[in-house]
Amino acid sequence: MTVRSMILISNDPESRIRGSEKLFSEFQQQLAHYDLADEVSLTLATDLGSSYASPLVIVYPEAVIYGPITVADVPYIVKEHLYKGRIVDEKRAPVHELSGKVAWLSAREGTLPAENRVVLKNVGVIDAEDIEDYIANEGYQALGMALEMSPDELIDLIKASGLLGRGGAGFPAGLKWSFVKNTDSDKKYVICNADESEPGTFKDRVVLEGDPHAILEAMLISAYAVGADEGYIYIRGEYQLAIERMETAIQQAEQYGFLGENIFGSELSFKVHVHAGAGAYICGEETALIESIEGKRGEPRNRPPYPTTFGLWGKPTLINNVETFANIPPIIRNGSDWYRSLGTASSPGTKVYTILGNVNVTELIEVPMGITLREVITIYAKGMKSGSFKMAQTGGSSGSIIPASLQDTPMDFDSYNKTGVSLGS
Amino acid sequence: MTKLTINGIEIEAESNWTILKAAEHADITIPTLCYHKDLSPTGACRMCLVSVKGAKGLVTACTTPVSEGMEIQTENEALTSSRQSVLKLLLSVYHDKGYKPDETDNELFQWARHYGLDPYAFMSSKARYEVDSDPNPFIFVDMNKCILCTRCVRACSEIQGRFVWGVSERGFDSRIVAGMDEDMLDARCESCGACVAYCPTGALSLKPTINIGPAEKKVTTTCNYCGVGCQFDLNVIDDKVVRVTSNPAAPANGMHLCVKGRFGFSFVHHSDRLTKPLVREYLLKGEARPANKADRGNWVETSWDTALDIVADKLVAARDTFGPDSVGVLSSAKCTNEENYLMNKFGRQVIGTNNVDHCARLCHSSTVAGLATALGSGAMTNPMNDIYENANSILVIGSNTTEQHPVFGAKMRQAVLNRNVQLVVADPRRIELCEFAVMHIQQKPGTDIALINGLVNIILEKGYEDKSFIEERTENFDDFVENIKKYPPEKVSQITGVPVSQLYQAVEIMVKNAPLAVFWAMGITQHTVGVHNVFALADLQMVLGNFGIPGSGVNPLRGQNNVQGACDMGCLVNVYPGYQAVTVEAAQQKFEAAWGTTLSNKVGRTVTELIPDVIEGKTKALYILGENPAMTDPDSNHVRHCLEELDFMVLQDIFPTETSAYADVLLPGVTFAEKTGTYTNTERKVQMVRQAISERGDARQDWEITAVIAKKVIARGGREINEAPYSSWDYADSGEIMAEVAALTPSYGGISHQRLNAGEVLCWPCPDPTHPGTPILHIGKFTRGKGNLIPAIHVDPSELPDKDYPMMLTTGRVIYHWHSGEQTRRVKELLEIYGEALIEISPEDAAVIGLNEEINKVKVTSRRGEIIAHAWVTNRVPEGLIYGNFHFPESNINYLTKAALDPIAKIPEYKVSAVKIVAV
Amino acid sequence: MVSDQIKETEQLEDIREIVEKIGSTRADLIPVLQEITNKFGYISQLAIKELSDLMSLPTKEILSVATFYRMLSTQPRGEHIIQFCESAPCHVVGGREVFSALQDALGLEPGQTSADNKWTLLTTSCLGVCGIGPVILVDTDMYGNVTSDQVKNILSRYD
Missing domain, CATH: 3.40.228.10 (Dimethylsulfoxide Reductase, domain 2)
Incomplete structure (x- = not known):
């Protein structure tokens, strides 16, 4: 019998705490009860994109998002939606209104969630533990396209996209790649900085858990561009699920020939290791992270020299963070013009934020660069829980304090730098 | 080249220099604490922050490379204030218990005062750590004075390559620990003291003389242990050597020293020192030697004149009765070039024999x-x-x-x-x-x-x-x-x-x-x-x-501090100074003309021949300077037997040794701390030894003793010595002796105390006073012209294991002791670490002979003798091989070794003997 | 005594297995130490010595790394390890009160292990689940939205 419907249950740590695994078994029972077990596939997926209403349940092909869902809701949803085909409107996740200026449709508008996201395109949409799901969603297409270009063309494309590193400093990614490419060496490395340690920030975790292959694909592309053949993904040790998912992803990618020797018959050979952090906030700093991979105390090095010339084991090393890498495959697939159509002229693309604090809704959002803090608070956070807005902090503890006076300043690297504050990571 | 300006001064720097190096080059001082030129920079202490035009914030001068057009300020109000903050912060965790420091102001204090801070006003009144927290006998650990600059960590890893010190914990809890937070010695510390030398705060200091205060004077001299030729400063208080400190200008070693060099000096003041001439009672009474040859009678203190008259009489008697070749002159690789030159001259000119040798015979x-x-x-x-x-x-x-x-x-x-x-x-x-x-x-x-x-x-x-x-x-x-x-x-x-x-x-x-x-x-x-x-x-x-x-x-690698020089000075049986062969007529004539006498062209007998020849009646008298053949020569039992038979021995040394039992006259010489002269290290560097303290007791300069004996022997006649350029024995100081060496020794032709004192580093050959010396030999051409590819032929060792003596024995030294141990056994801290001879044996063999925690001694027997010593079960030795040393008289491995000689060099085969071993 | 020796021998065997599995290069040090911490609860001096031999590293290097990372321990830890998130997002939603309740209930300062070896109390930086702060992690069980009066109940689940 063919599968006619698919149910994804969010299974990030928060959802788990809120009982996602119990939901799963309840769904199993209920589907069995209505004899739907063969027709409806049931998956404990991953973080489905937002913690604001977790646990979330998404039902395909309708792409209806329910949340937050409790065990008590399950019999009704199965009976109504899957047995009778009626969408249970009252259990749908809350929907945001959008400011006219922002040309982006939220997943919760009822359209397919992936359509307009860049970084979080697959997060919550695919089964992160199944490479086929990724492939079915344009996965590894970008790698194929990249390998048809020369490394220089590739780097030019990244430069043209205007992508700025999302690690905090906003350094042009294409330029960094070209530094590594232009340093002669018998050996080069690519490192993904997934040591997300800024308190209050968990966007990278969501990507790692939800779309690990996107990171692998991006690392492969960058390895080809800079001439590296080995990579490390440094994931903080607390992110156990992310580590497991990434290891699974690597295994599968190796099986499918996306990692290994002469990938796609090209000259690119690449192997990648997951390095689990052992609990040191400082290792988010890239040279400390390198020291840590080398098995040392994670203490920052003096710079210069920079990792682009003297990185891991003294070899030229490209380090980008998770969000930066996650932007790469979409840029390759869709081109630099498309990317520049998002965000602002000086800071193209989108930015993923976690919203926490004294607001009505705390959640993870991906919005174009240039949105204002006021919009974030009023539209996404549904306003302040109590009192008026006084200040916000960006990019975790080492970000900036944004006073009320900057509420209407566009949130992009350029505008923030001009006012002397930092967008953070 | 990179052009930049520091404090407005234009500077050209190599492109790989740091700002600090460029500043040093321009004589601009930037304050530093964690930085040391010998160590990798860490940029941790923030003292060397400077401002660079256009840079975000201040940068660390010790790690930031120069770049074209850089404009750097090393001093301004903001920097002063930043440095004051750094110093206050460091002092806030610094606690001084109040014992006297080794230097008046350590580097931290110096910088604090430089920036107008009284260190005592800002330091912590609370001790965080135990003072003297490590039992290492040499190194005094007081982590209350630690500012976590990690110089000790780097010195241990980068200079000594030993990796004892490390940083434990992080943030405010960070602290310096040895190994896995254990005692230094357990963490494989070799007690070289590099960590102390590089510590800028006194957290690590020298334990043997802790609390004695800063030196009254420091005298730069050359170490008297091995042939590396390290230089350092003897610190003197009240005419006593109280400590050794590193001298960064030392050519061979820089700041680095080993445990013996840095800590092995207290023998200088040991109560065993010979301070008066001693002669056997029978000599003073004018009697014959006692019948019991094993005991030459009581020692009696006497005047220098009496003692040296006896020596002269006895040597003259032997020479004139049995011929010059009945006398042997054994010089010392521990003594200076000047002293060795005189011993060579004494044997050849005054006695007329080439029986001049020294312990190089036994080593190289x-x-x-x-x-x-x-x-x-x-x-x-x-x-x-x-x-x-x-x-x-x-x-x-x-x-x-x-x-x-x-x-x-x-x-x-x-x-x-x-x-x-x-x-x-x-x-x-x-x-x-x-x-x-x-x-x-x-x-x-x-x-x-x-x-x-x-x-x-x-x-x-x-x-x-x-x-x-x-x-x-x-x-x-x-x-x-x-x-x-x-x-x-x-x-x-x-x-x-x-x-x-x-x-x-x-x-x-x-x-x-x-x-x-x-x-x-x-x-x-x-x-x-x-x-x-x-x-x-x-x-x-x-x-x-x-x-x-x-x-x-x-x-x-030459063993003794001046074994190279003793050889260079002709204390070998076949050559005059500078390896001019006694058998070559031109050389003979040259020295005959210089010394005003006829010389023998017959190669002399080596130390390994002179002593056994006593039994044959061929050797009648020995003049020994600073050697201890009873300990160091192979087959000790036989050596001692020979020495018993010897007619007369004059021994000039700093301590009574095992050999003094066989001496008739014992003359008190001086240690390296009390003399001026030169040593030649294994790299052929001729280096100054400088007197730091006065002679102990009535001890006299060794060169003076030899000169007086020479004059007394010459005065007794019996050998024609004419006026000649270098026939005289009148020297005002050792510098004059070196001038004579230079005149007669082509390879030392340009070497003088003046040049060395002016700071020149000279390796021989250095033929004339303007020659810069020759660090690398054989450039373009071998000394002999073409290199001689001589077939080397393997022959089995003279004694291999058999069924009676199934084990192989090899011998050597250990890091904490020196040769027969006369000096190092008189340094109590060295004995604390290594206080008795240990026989190294493999775990396999240990099991076979039944060693365990209770039964941990071994009796080792060879065809020549036996010793008993504690065993050290270790995989340093493979199965079938044991290893022993000759530092301790009671278990001296040389009772077992065999006096089988190389037919050409006459060196004994110390490295292989057959033995049997049992647990006792 | 004999049983101690057997334990030591077993521990050494396990350590050798871990190194064999993970590797003995410098880069393998942290993963090896993590595995040892997981297996034995902490990194003993015996382990450091053995690793020093197996990985050709000075003991001070191993100690230095082992004491740098919070997830590694050179001290024996309790049966259950409680990690409390001390980051701002948890702090502002009442974390401080919860933490003092936790400290009171256990009678422990951060970093300490209870006398009966049951509990070790640690603080941690952000666990990345800020949406449900304050957060307590007991071994691998995560508790979110914790209030002071829930603390005793949470602890009692481990009796």
Whole structure:
């Protein structure tokens, strides 16, 4: 019998705490009860994109998002939606209104969630533990396209996209790649900085858990561009699920020939290791992270020299963070013009934020660069829980304090730098 | 070149310099604490922050490279304030318990005062750590004074290569700990004291004289232990040496020293010091020697004049009754060039014999003979620093460098750590250096020639030889190859016990990482085939073309502080100073003219012949300076028996030794701290020894004693000595003696105390007063012209294990002691660490003979004697081999060794004897 | 005594297995130490010595690394390890009160282990689940939206 419907249950740590695994078994029972077990596939997926209403349940092909869902809701949803085909409107996740200026449709508008996201395109949409799901969603297409270009063309494309590193400093990614490419060496490395340690920030975790292959694909592309053949993904040790998912992803990618020797018959050979952090906030700093991979105390090095010339084991090393890498495959697939159509002229693309604090809704959002803090608070956070807005902090503890006076300043690297504050990571 | 400005001054810097280096170059001082020029920079302390125009914030001068057009300010109000904050912060965790520091102000205090802060006003009143928290007898640990600059950590890792100190915990809890937070010695500390030397705060200081306060004066001098020739400052208070501190300008060692150099000086003030001339009672009474030959009677203190008259009378009597060759003069590799020159002159001019020898006979006579024959000059070819900087591979064979030449051993570790130099160790024992080696070849003792010839065989098989070098610079290649053909790898493997594959690998390492520098010491020389061992190594390097270029050469590591100089000064039976052969007529005439007398052209008898010859009646009197043959010569029982039979012995030394039992007159000389002169180190560097304290008691300068004896002997007549340029024995000081040496010794022609005191670093050959010296030998041409490829032939050791004596014994020293131990056994801290002789035995053999926690002593017996000592069960030695030392009289390994001599160099085969061993 | 020796021998065997599995290069040090911490609860001096031999590293290097990372321990830890998030997002939603309740209930300062070896109390930086702060992690069980009066109940689940 063919599968006619698919149910994804969010299974990030928060959802788990809120009982996602119990939901799963309840769904199993209920589907069995209505004899739907063969027709409806049931998956404990991953973080489905937002913690604001977790646990979330998404039902395909309708792409209806329910949340937050409790065990008590399950019999009704199965009976109504899957047995009778009626969408249970009252259990749908809350929907945001959008400011006219922002040309982006939220997943919760009822359209397919992936359509307009860049970084979080697959997060919550695919089964992160199944490479086929990724492939079915344009996965590894970008790698194929990249390998048809020369490394220089590739780097030019990244430069043209205007992508700025999302690690905090906003350094042009294409330029960094070209530094590594232009340093002669018998050996080069690519490192993904997934040591997300800024308190209050968990966007990278969501990507790692939800779309690990996107990171692998991006690392492969960058390895080809800079001439590296080995990579490390440094994931903080607390992110156990992310580590497991990434290891699974690597295994599968190796099986499918996306990692290994002469990938796609090209000259690119690449192997990648997951390095689990052992609990040191400082290792988010890239040279400390390198020291840590080398098995040392994670203490920052003096710079210069920079990792682009003297990185891991003294070899030229490209380090980008998770969000930066996650932007790469979409840029390759869709081109630099498309990317520049998002965000602002000086800071193209989108930015993923976690919203926490004294607001009505705390959640993870991906919005174009240039949105204002006021919009974030009023539209996404549904306003302040109590009192008026006084200040916000960006990019975790080492970000900036944004006073009320900057509420209407566009949130992009350029505008923030001009006012002397930092967008953070 | 990079142009930049510092404080408005335009500076040209090398592009790889840091701001700090550029500033130093322009004589601009930037304050530093964690930085030291010898150590890798960390940029941790933030004292060296400077402002750079256009840079975000302040930058650390010690780590930031210069760039074109940089505009740097090293002093301004903001920087002063930043530095004051740093200093206050550091002082806020600094606690001073109040004992006297070694220096008036440590570096932290100096900078605090420089920036107007009274360190005592800002320091913490609370101790966070126990004072004197480590039981190491040499190093006083007071972490209350630690500012976490990590210089000690880096000094230990980067200078000594020992990795004892580390940083534990993080943030405010960070602290310096030894090993896994244990006692330093348990963390494999070798007590070199480098951490103390580099500590800028007094958190680490020198324990033996803690709380004694700063020195009244410091005198730069040269160490009196091994041939490395380290220089340091003797710190003096109240005419006593109280400590040794590093002197960064020291040519061979910089700041670095070993445990003996830094801490082994207190023997100078030991109560055993000889301070009055002593003669046997029978001599004063004018009686005959007591009938019991084992006991020459009581010692009686007497005046110098009386003692020296007796000496002169006795030597004259022996010379005139039994001929000049009945007298032997044994000089000392511990004494200065000047003193050795006089001993040589005394034997040859005053007595008329070439029986002038010294302990080089026992250590490197085979090197001197072997290299002189092969190359024309018997010394280390390349300086250590040159090898450190330029060699790409190093072969250490028969040298336990980290224990016997610790500062050079540390340099080898540094070469491996910093330059990835490929180190190959060939040694029957798993010596400490093996940890740093890419390969340890564990050949059987006494099979070195087979091993080296086997390597050369493979080199020729692979066509790796340097054909043009062989063609242009060597001779005798065809004969040489004929011999090498007899050493195919399989046969070599059988003889040496080294796998064939390892032989091939070793060749690949050495050939692919040229230049190769070869080092050796007693493991090569102390064999009946010692000279052939040396031939083999010279051959290897000639075949590979590793001569006359940086980072290459043959590098015998000389043992004693001045064994090189004692040889240079002609304290050998066959040569005048500068290796001018006694058998060459021109040389004989030259010295006859200089000294105003006729000289013997007959090669003299060596120390290893002179003593046994007593029994034959050929040796009647010995004048011994600072040697201890009763301890150091092989087959001690026999040596002692011979010495008992000797008619007369005058012994000039600083302590009563085991040999003084056989002496008739005992003359108190002085230690290195009390004399001025020169030592020549193993690299041929001639270096000043400077008097720091006055002579103890009535002890006299050694050169003066020899000169007075000479004058008294000459005055007694019996030998015609005419007025000649250098016939006189009137010297105002040791500098005048060096002037005479320079006049008569071509290789020392340009060496003078004046030049050395002016700071010149001179390696011989240095033929004239304007010559800069010759650090690397054999550039373009060997001393003898063409290098002589002499076939080296493997012969089994003279005694191999058999069913009665089934084990092999090899001998040597340990890091904490020196030779017969006369000095180091009088340093109580050294005894605390290593207080008795230990016999090293493998766990396998230990199990066989039944050693355990209760039964932990062994009785070792050879055909010549037996000793009992505690066992050290260790895998440093392989099964079937044991190792012992000769530092302790009660269990001196030389009771067991055999006086089998190399036929050419007459060096004994200390390195192989057959023994049996039982647990007791 | 004999059983101690057997334990030591077993521990050494396990350590050798871990190194064999993970590797003995410098880069393998942290993963090896993590595995040892997981297996034995902490990194003993015996383990450091053995690793020093197996990985050709000075003991001070191993200690230095082992004491740098919060997830590694050179001290024996309790049966259950409680990690409390001390980051701002948890702090502002009442974390401080919860933490003092936790400290009161256990009678422990951060970093301490209870006398009966049952509990070790640690603080941690952000666990990345800020949406449900304050957060307590007991071993691998995560508790979110914790209030002071829930603390006793949470602890009682481990009796």
